[in-house]
Each structure stands twice: as structure tokens, then as C-alpha cells.
Amino acid sequence: MQPLDTAWLLTHLRCPQCEAPALAVDASVLVCRTCGRHYPVVAGICNFVLPDQLGPTAQQEIRAINCHLHDPVKRQHLMHRDQNGLLAAHFLRRSVRMAARYLAPYATAGQALCALGCGGGFDLLTLAQFVRFKRIVAGDISTAATACIGENLAAQDGRLGLLACEFQRCPVRRSPDVVGFVFEALHHTADVHQTIEQLLAQNFDQLVFVEPTRNWLTDLLAKWSLTMNVEYSGLTPDWIHLRKVRAIAQRMGYHMAATTWWPCPDNLVPRWIKCSTRLTRGFCRLVDIGSWLTAPFHFGAMSAVHLWK
Ligand SMILES: C[S@@+](CC[C@H](N)C(=O)[O-])C[C@H]1O[C@@H](n2cnc3c(N)ncnc32)[C@H](O)[C@@H]1O
Ligand SMILES: [Zn+2]
Secondary structure, three states: OEEOOHHHHHHHEOOOOOOOOOEEEEOOEEEEOOOOOEEEEEOOEEEOOOHHHOOHHHHHHHHHHHHHHHOHHHHHHHHOHHHOOHHHHHHHHHHHHHHHHHHHHHHHOOOEEEEEOOOOOHHHHHHOOOOOOOEEEEOOOOHHHHHHHHHHHOOOOOEEEEEEOOHHHOOEOOOOOEEEEEEOOHHHOOOHHHHHHHHHHHOOOEEEEEEEEOOHHHHHHHOOOOOOOOOOOOOOOOOEOHHHHHHHHHHHOOEEEEEEEOOOOHHHOOHHHHOOHHHHHHHHHHHHHHHHHHHHHOOOOEEEEEEEO
């Protein structure tokens, strides 16, 4: 991808510290003309992470992902999460496809995509198989991961702006021509519902996210450590409650649409099924039929949510 033009970026970014829409370029840094804070631009990545304002969960996330990226095998796994067996590929592709359905009209209308919490960029690489955005702003809380996004998307068409930032202090300005997107990352924050509320209050008129979702069955399975397990970062994840997201949307004047389905984590599938490609495919199909039957009741462990003004 080609780099996004600086003029476009400057009109769509704001200072994450004082929230003023007054950033200016000065050599290889962005400077806030209101509070004077400097944001370094290194290897094409604008670094908007404020180290002095990171909470313990965010610090833990950065440490964990950077440690992951030092190991070539784990790095490869993060950048290509679907190359970890048929099951992972099936359910991850399915999840991205669900998000693509909500994002497609925005791409057709020529709007830009702002993707946050992208890790190594697997989500955007897969999304490009279903929907093409001409302009993408993408990043992660880790600058090392953000560099992987550039690497992963290098061969795609369009323009890409890379920025490292926290969901909680996102430097993207509210604009009718930008749609926000987060794929399986909001549950890595200390309070997922508060994070969603912040993104709506501060940054996006339209937001699409895919997140693991709680219901009575996932809560029951969690008692035997079959769902909501501790993440690689050591964090006990906070899955979304559709009921709570709907209440936030209503309170903040957003419309909401959601689709829910069942993914099946690798560790829940017996080894004798995974030994055979045909059995694995059949198993995936069975789970998908289950998802189709429960979808009208919004009953599933994964949701794609679309919120718009
Ligand atoms: C499970 S990974 C998903 C990555 C990517 N969306 C994908 O599908 O490959 C979660 C990502 O969220 C990022 N993350 C965690 N806390 C964050 C925060 N507060 N702000 C922004 N990103 C965060 C992590 O660095 C990690 O890359
Ligand atoms: Zn400022």
C-alpha cells in the first residue's frame, strides 16, 4: 500500500492528550499546537501512545505482545492467525466475513477505515478478501505490532496510515467519512463496555467490532475454564454483553445491529476429529448450522456489532 497523505491525516487526527484538533508536522514529529506534546514518527508510524498515562492492563498488553513478536514462530502466528489449522481458519474467516457485511457499504461509499487493536494486521489482510477500502488508518497499542501491519498489507492496493495508540486515547477525530473497526481486541481492555463507550463518545459516528460475547452458556462453561480463559498477556478477558452494548447505544443515540454465532476453539474439539480433514470440515459445518439456528435469538459466543448515528 502507498502511505496516506499527511494532509489527510492531519485533518483527521487530534492530540490524544488534550484532544485539540491542532497537530502540525515538525521534521519527524507531530506536535500539538495547543498543549505542545510531541508524537514521534518512526519508520512511517506515528506513535500516539502516552507512556505516562498507560494503565496496568495496557502496560501488560504491550509487554506481552512485544515478547510474542520476539519469537519468530509466535510472530508468524500473530500475523497469520488463520494458518493454525483448519478449525482456526474456518472460524476466523467466518468472523471477518461477518464484519465485512457491515463494513461493505462504507467502502462502497468511499469512506476511510480506521482499524484499531490490529495486532499484526491479520484482520485487515483477511478483510481485504471481502471488502476493499481505498484509505486505511491502522494501528495497535504496540509499535512493534503496528510495524507488522505495514508488512502484512504491503502488497495490497490503496493508502495506509500507521499509528500506534490506545483505544482509550485514540487520536482519530470524529468524522462522517471514517468508520471505526476493531476485531477481537476490545476484550483485552480492563472494562470492555467502558472502552466501547469511550470510542463512541470521542471518536466514531460509526463503529463495527467483532468480539467474544457472554451469555448464560458461556458463563456456565467458564466455570470449567472452557471459555473466557486467561489471555496470552495474562489478562482475564472481559467479554461483551449484548444487552449492555445495546443500553450504551440507546443512551448515546446510536442505532445498533448485531449478528451472533458460535465459534469453536481448537481446545474444545476432540483430537480424533482434528486428525481428519473431512471430519473437521463436517464438524465446522455442524457448528455453523447450530449458529444459524441460534442466531435469531442473538445466542452465540461471538458477535459482530454495528453502531451508527
Ligand atoms: C487478540 S489480539 C487481536 C489482534 C488483531 N485484531 C487480529 O485479529 O489479529 C488483541 C490486540 O489488541 C491489542 N490491544 C490490547 N489492548 C489495547 C488497547 N488498550 N488499545 C489498543 N490496542 C490494544 C493488543 O496489542 C493485541 O494486538
Ligand atoms: Zn495537545
